[in-house]
Amino acid sequence: MKPATDTKSDTRKRILDIAEELLLxxxxxxxxxxxxxxxxxxxxxxxHYHYPKKTDLGVALIQRYRRRFQRFIEAxxxxxxxEQLERYYTxxxxxxxxxxxxxxxxxxxxxxxxLPQEMQQEANAFVDEMRDWAVSIAARGRADGSMRYAxxxxxxxxxxxxxxxxxxxxxxxDQAVIDALKIQIRALLGLDASxx
Numbered sequence: 171m172k173p174a175t176d177t178k179s180d181t182r183k184r185i186l187d188i189a190e191e192l193l194l195x196x197x198x199x200x201x202x203x204x205x206x207x208x209x210x211x212x213x214x215x216x217x218h219y220h221y222p223k224k225t226d227l228g229v230a231l232i233q234r235y236r237r238r239f240q241r242f243i244e245a246x247x248x249x250x251x252x253e254q255l256e257r258y259y260t261x262x263x264x265x266x267x268x269x270x271x272x273x274x275x276x277x278x279x280x281x282x283x284x285l286p287q288e289m290q291q292e293a294n295a296f297v298d299e300m301r302d303w304a305v306s307i308a309a310r311g312r313a314d315g316s317m318r319y320a321x322x323x324x325x326x327x328x329x330x331x332x333x334x335x336x337x338x339x340x341x342x343x344d345q346a347v348i349d350a351l352k353i354q355i356r357a358l359l360g361l362d363a364s365x366x
Contacts, residue, residue, distance in 0.1 A: 182220050184210060186234060189227055194265070194272060198228060198281050198289075225286040232292035235274045236299065243303055251311035252361055255330075258307065259352050262334045266341055266348060275300055276335045304330045311359060318360035330355055 188209050192201035203217040203224065210216070221227035242261070246254050265273045278285070278293040285293065305327030311317030319326055333351050340347040356362065 181210075181216070185217060185220055185227070186231060189231055190234075193231060193277060194268075194274065197277055199284055225288055228286065228289040229292050232274070232278065232289060232296055236292070236296050239296070239299060239303075250316065251307045251314065252316050254307050255311075255355070255359070255361075258304065258330070258334070262338060262348055262352075265338055266345075272338050273335060275331075276338055279335075301327060301331050304328070308359070316361070319358055326359070329358070 185206055188206045189201070192205055203214045206217050207214045217227075221230065242257075246257055249257065261273065272280070275293075275297050278289075279297060282290060282293060305324050308317065308319070308326040308330070309323035312319070312323060333355060334348075337348050337351045
């Protein structure tokens with residue numbers, strides 16, 4: 171028999187997992203605790219026990235994304251900027267291949283004006299971290315000579331983030347968009363556009 175704390179932890183994780191799926195396929199405003207409790211086979215009160223308000227659940231989801239993203243970045247510290255760019259592409263591919271989901275930053279910025287203030291603050295921090303990482307790739311690529319492009323690393327990083335985030339939305343109607351964007355970003359950076 172599992173200790174009670176393990177059961178609580180498992181339930182919290184299951185709630186977050188279901189909420190994440192709903193967020194990435196429907197959006198924050200299009201799901202309720204009823205959707206989660208139906209999948210879990212429990213009453214809404216069980217969800218409220220772990221997350222008293224939907225805002226609490228939303229903040230917990232974004233914080234989980236932020237922790238995952240930090241681990242993702244840390245796992246690539248030894249890679250070259252070009253290799254990190256290719257890993258960046260794997261994030262886009264992973265969301266698209268899972269039921270044509272929009273990435274968390276994409277859905278959070280799309281619904282930003284309707285999110286509670288606490289979620290807006292977490293979303294801002296998350297998007298800033300993603301942008302900073304993209305800028306870092308562009309800056310380090312220019313510094314080591316592997317990337318040649320017009321403009322600033324800040325603008326190039328923002329372009330990469332915006333293109334890939336928007337690409338996930340467009341790919342819902344045209345799957346070729348993502349590959350076309352990858353090729354174009356490589357070309358803009360002066361990299362071999364034919365890379366996988």
